[in-house]
Structure formats: C-alpha cells, structure tokens
Amino acid sequence: MNGTPLLIVDAANVVGSRPDGWWRDRAGATVRLRDSLARLAGSGVPPELPPPVEVVLVVEGAARKVPPVSGVRVVAAERSGDDAMVDLVATNPQRRRVVVTADRELRERVTRRGAEVYGPRWLTGRLVDPHGSC
Template sequence: MDSRPLLIVDGANVVGSRPDGWWRDRAGAAARLRDALAPLADRGLPPELPPPVEVVLVVEGAAREVPGVAGVHTVPAPGSGDDAIVALVRDAADRRRLVVTSDRELRDRVAALGAELHGPRWLREHTHPTP
C-alpha cells in the first residue's frame, strides 16, 4: 500500500484558469504545468501537504500526448477528464487524496468520495514558475 498523499491536478482546468495564451498551444501549456509540478513530489506543499507526494496530472484533448516526467505521472483521459479524476480518487480510497480544480461539478463528485479540494490559485502559490 502506498502511504504517500495523492495530489491529482485537473490539467485543463488549471491551465485554463489563467488567460496567458494557453489556447494557442494546449500541449505546451500542459507541459509547462507538468514541469512546474515536478518539484512537488519531493518538496510537498508545506504546511498542508508534507513530502513525499505522488503527483498526477490528468490531461485531455490536445494535451493528451504530454508525457510524464520524474515526479509527475500524466494520465491521458480517454474521454472526460472529470471522469478520469473521479476514477483516480475512487481507486485510491485508502489514501489521502487532494484534487486541484475549480470545476464545481467535479468538486462535488470527488468531495463525495472523501477527497480534499483546492483551487488553481492554491497550486500556483506553491509552484515556480507559475503555470
């Protein structure tokens, strides 16, 4: 059993939370987010989330081909990114799970499964460079 907390990031939602031109290169924006998340695996997000942390970035659409890197596992959603996130939360019921999204419907779905919730701003405060 893995005792590390599981940080699941709704890639499309977090990337889309900042109007920085991400729509011109969705895969590039997802890759930048992935790279900003990588240090969190070893560093955690003190004080809320001490290390080590398993970091999962759920990607969909044009960003589906973005590969994982050391510290960040990418999950290409075969359909809905929200459904993939719910499945990850459900499959890790014995672990602490934190989901980063501002999607209200998704927040309700994963909260019902016992996940903790944070928005993109919370994540940006802990990542450098900012996604």
Template sequence: MTALLVVDAANVVGSVPDGWWRDRRGAAVRLRDRLAADAAAGGPALPVAPAEVVLVVEGAARGVESVPGVRVEAAEGSGDDRIVELVAGRDPGRRCVVVTADRELRERVRALGAEVLGPRSVRRGNGEKPAPGQDRDGIG
C-alpha cells in the first residue's frame, strides 16, 4: 500500500527566512513544484516513497492548485485541523508520515499513529536518513 505523505506547507515554508512572508502563495507553489518534481523522479528525494503526497495550505496560500504527483488541500480553517482530519481518515494500516515542526500538531498526529518528520526532510531532498528515533531536523 502506498504511504500517505502529508506536508504542512505553512510550517515548511516558514522554516526558512527567505522572504516567504512577502508572497505566501508563491512560496507554497514553489514547495508544491519541488515535491511534484521529487514525486515524478520516482520519489528518491522524498522522505518516504512511494507515497501519495498531500500538501496542506491555508490562509493566503489557498487557491494553489493540485498538480500531477501532489494533491493540494486548502484548509477552510486551521491547516493543523485539516492535517489531523487527513491522518484520521486514512485507511487502517496505511503508513502515514506528516512533515511539520509544530509541536502540538506532532503530538496530535502521533496519537493517531502517524510518523513525523521535520521540514528539512522535504526542503533538502538530499536522501540523508535521520538518526534512529529522530527526524532530519534532529527532533525526536
């Protein structure tokens, strides 16, 4: 069964001080396109592959369209709540990995059986593996 990879767009783009706050939608589009390129390449740069990639956007980033390889989910309210809904609604036994550094969200999705990785796991896409018990950001 293909894993579910859920990416917290606001958290990932907000983890790099590159001016994303001037164009939140553009930053989400760039992240989506990077994830799509990784998925099209067979997933070697994704933290889990094969995977169905879901990018959750909120606020000013709403309106970003899905593309082949990445389904974009626009949260009506809280992006965190939409991520929890996606994790809770997955098929029983389906592996789920959530990419975020948000501590509260990490706890919520872990309680539902999801694995959690930090933003670097999709920002770098360099294939490095986390140490046992930690993600690529060194968060356990």
C-alpha cells in the first residue's frame, strides 16, 4: 500500500454512539467531533494507525453544512453516508483505508473492498474534545 493512510469516519454513527445530547443539535455535535479529529492528522491513532493520516469525516442530513478544518476533510454525502464511505474506499485502493462505524452492513461493504473497520469506541476513547465536553 502506498501513500498516507485514509481514516474515514462515519459522523452520524460516531456522534450517535455517545448519549451526550447530540440529538438536540446534530450539527453542533458533528462540529465537536470534527474538531476533536483535527489533531489525528499529525498524531494518528496509535498503535493501530501511525501518523500521518488523512482524516475524512463523512456527514449527512442536518450536519451536511459542517465545513472542513485544517486536518479534517469533510465530505457531505450526496446520497447516503454509507454510499459515500464505500466510494471513498473504492476510489483509494492503493492506500490503507480505515473506516470507523458500528453499522454492520457498511462494515461488510467496505471490508469486501479491502478496508479495515473499527467501532466508534475505538476512536472516541482516543479523542480529546477541544470544546471540553469529552
């Protein structure tokens, strides 16, 4: 595999994995997740994913207007978020691709295309919320 590993994060799935009131402000919860992911571009997610890493946050629905920040590319799904993540995996076959989701169907779809999959806890346990709510 060549190039910088690609970390693809299922925003809705990861945000929804924590009962922190995200349902009151989905876009705000996605912004908090995006901001906490920003440092991973340089630090990776040790030990499984050493740096540098390209971080891609896939958003849909109420979070579609969340903008990117340095270190995090935001992809607003045109159709479903799952389809957007499968497309990212499929169009980057030469790279290591790590998808973060708990969605069983999505896990099957991306592993068939050579991606690794980790659940939301794997990621959220390693994040520091710059807004102070993690």
